[in-house]
Amino acid sequence: MANKLANISILVLDDHRNMRLLWRGILLAFGIRTVHEADNAExxxxxxxxxxxxxxxxDHHLDGLTGAEFAGMLRRAPDSPSQHVPIIACTADTRRSVLKLLVDSGVDEILxxxxxxxxxxxxxxxxxxxxxxxxxxxxxYGPDRRRKDGGRWTGKERRKEQPVQTDPEDM
Structure with missing residues (x-):
């Protein structure tokens, strides 16, 4: 499978040089030959x-824009060079609020x-x-945030919760 990845081109955006080098080593080990680096969103x-x-x-925590702001800009800016490029966000900050920012910005995956x-x-x-x-x-604007098809909602907009009916006798 590594041979199939040989022609993939990856951009690593991280303001820490050591993380960019770590990513380069991991990606090269996967057989990816083209790894670009950037230390800022611009x-x-x-x-x-x-x-x-x-x-x-x-990376999520960058000097200047955050990773979520970069992803949002790439997904929604009128002058975006590539709205559909896959984005993997990488962060040590796994607070629910940060993960929600990343998901809402349009990243594909979070690591x-x-x-x-x-x-x-x-x-x-x-x-x-x-x-x-x-x-x-x-x-x-971004990848569908739902991981599974289906679900119990049958209404017009699936993201709305159905009110839960409780029988007073069950209480």
């Missing part, structure tokens, strides 16, 4: 426009630090082999 945005980037790995090669492989395989369809609403 440079990354420019590289996405200038180069053929197949996926982006972005918690410390990074393991196994988890990195799974996230990369998910965005390359099993990409979710994109959804566009007034407030969101």
């Amino acid at each position: 440079d990354a945005f420019k590289q996405v426009g200038d180069k053929d980037i197949d996926a982006i790995i972005v 918690a630090k410390p990074v393991s090669a196994d988890q990195a492989w799974k996230k990369l395989a998910a965005v390359v082999n099993n990409r979710r369809q994109f959804v566009k609403t007034a407030f969101y």
